[in-house]
Amino acid sequence: MRPDGREPHVIRPVTIEPDFIRYPEGSVLYRAGDTVVLCNASVLDRTAPFLRGTGEGWVTAEYAMLPRATDTRSDRDVTRGHPSGRSQEIQRLIGRALRAAVRRELLGERTLTIDCDVLQADGSTRTAAISGGWIALVLALGRMHEQGLLPAWPLVEQVAGVAVGLVGGEARVDLDYGEDFDCDVDLNLVFTGDGRLIEVQGTAEGEAFSRTQLEALLDVGWRAAQQVVAKQQEVVTPRLERLGLALP
Numbered sequence: 001m002r003p004d005g006r007e008p009h010v011i012r013p014v015t016i017e018p019d020f021i022r023y024p025e026g027s028v029l030y031r032a033g034d035t036v037v038l039c040n041a042s043v044l045d046r047t048a049p050f051l052r053g054t055g056e057g058w059v060t061a062e063y064a065m066l067p068r069a070t071d072t073r074s075d076r077d078v079t080r081g082h083p084s085g086r087s088q089e090i091q092r093l094i095g096r097a098l099r100a101a102v103r104r105e106l107l108g109e110r111t112l113t114i115d116c117d118v119l120q121a122d123g124s125t126r127t128a129a130i131s132g133g134w135i136a137l138v139l140a141l142g143r144m145h146e147q148g149l150l151p152a153w154p155l156v157e158q159v160a161g162v163a164v165g166l167v168g169g170e171a172r173v174d175l176d177y178g179e180d181f182d183c184d185v186d187l188n189l190v191f192t193g194d195g196r197l198i199e200v201q202g203t204a205e206g207e208a209f210s211r212t213q214l215e216a217l218l219d220v221g222w223r224a225a226q227q228v229v230a231k232q233q234e235v236v237t238p239r240l241e242r243l244g245l246a247l248p
Contacts, residue, residue, distance in 0.1 A: 003178060004033075009223040011162070011174040014231045016132070018139060018239075026139030028235075030132025033176060034122035039132040040115045041140035043149075047109040057107025059137070061094035063087050063129060065118040090126045091116070093199065097130045097159055097190045098137055100198045106154035112140055123163070123177040127188055130161030131228050138236045142243055156248050158193030160228040164221040166209060171216045173224035185209045187217050191225040193247070 006012070012033030020029040026041035048058040064087060067073050077083045083091070098114060114136055116129035144150050165175045165183030175183060184206050190199040202214070233247065240246055 002172065004176070008170055008172045009220045011224050011227045012176070014228065016135065016231060016235050018135065018235055024136070024140070025143040026136035026141075028132045028135045028139070030128055030135070032124060032128045032131075032174065034120060035125055035128050035176075036118070036120040037125060037128045037132050038115075038117045038119055039129060039136040040117075041133070041136035042113045042115070043140055043144060044111040044113060047107075047111055052109065055105065055109060057104045057109060058111045059095065059099045059102060059104065059107075059114070060111060061091045061098060061114040061116060061129075061133060063091040063094060063116045063118075063126070065121060065125070069118045069121045090129070093126060093188070093190075093201070094130055094133055097161065097198055098133055100190075100192075101134060101137060101155060101157045101159045102141070103152075103154045103156055106150055106152050107144075108149065110149075112137060121177070123175045123180040127161030127163045127174075127190075130159060130190060131232065134159040135232055135235055139239065142239055142245070145243055145245065153245055155245075157198075158229060158232065158247055159190060159198065160193070160225045160232060161188065161190045162221050162224040162228060163188050164217045164224070166213060166217065171213070171220040173220055185213065185217065187221065189218070189221040189225065191222060191229075193229050195222055195225075 015031045017029040021027040024040040025043045028039045030037045114133040118125045164187040166185035167183045188201040
């Protein structure tokens, strides 16, 4: 039995509050159990330097954890003068995942920057940032559509992230901090809405794991991702329908 009584394939309760901040084009407060991430999407009137003159846009992300998001205080990245190695690795993951969601040639020479700030951390923060960041991205695209900035609807994929672990030989999803600390295998998965994989990040924390165990982790991960996908759709589908748009 898991500490909170969940079945191995069941995610923690998810609550999503859209429009949490009034200024960004897309804003979401995403809660997964005791993990809380604020995701803000901003539309910038410039593309990445290497895309200038191509007519193509860019999607990127930044990730940070507040100093007291955990049980001990950590320094802000600005204090160190640069993002930590962990922050850089995670924000690159978020950026890669969300770029898979859009046709960037339809954005024009604009950048959508997704800022993911962890207000409270209890495991699975990067996957919560991906799932919440996708919602913020869609809300920002909807705003661009309303403003007549898009020649066509650029959204091509729904994107959901889930963390999976092997704990005591059992494949479990959406690990909290205690389970993540004790797991033998740590796997971060990014799925499309129809079950294809965008990214697989996996590490054996102790002994190597088998291909059979990997299959079990992928299977339970997709079962979890379907629950995340449903929660995302509860938020974005009514918004898109009001604009005459639909999910891919």
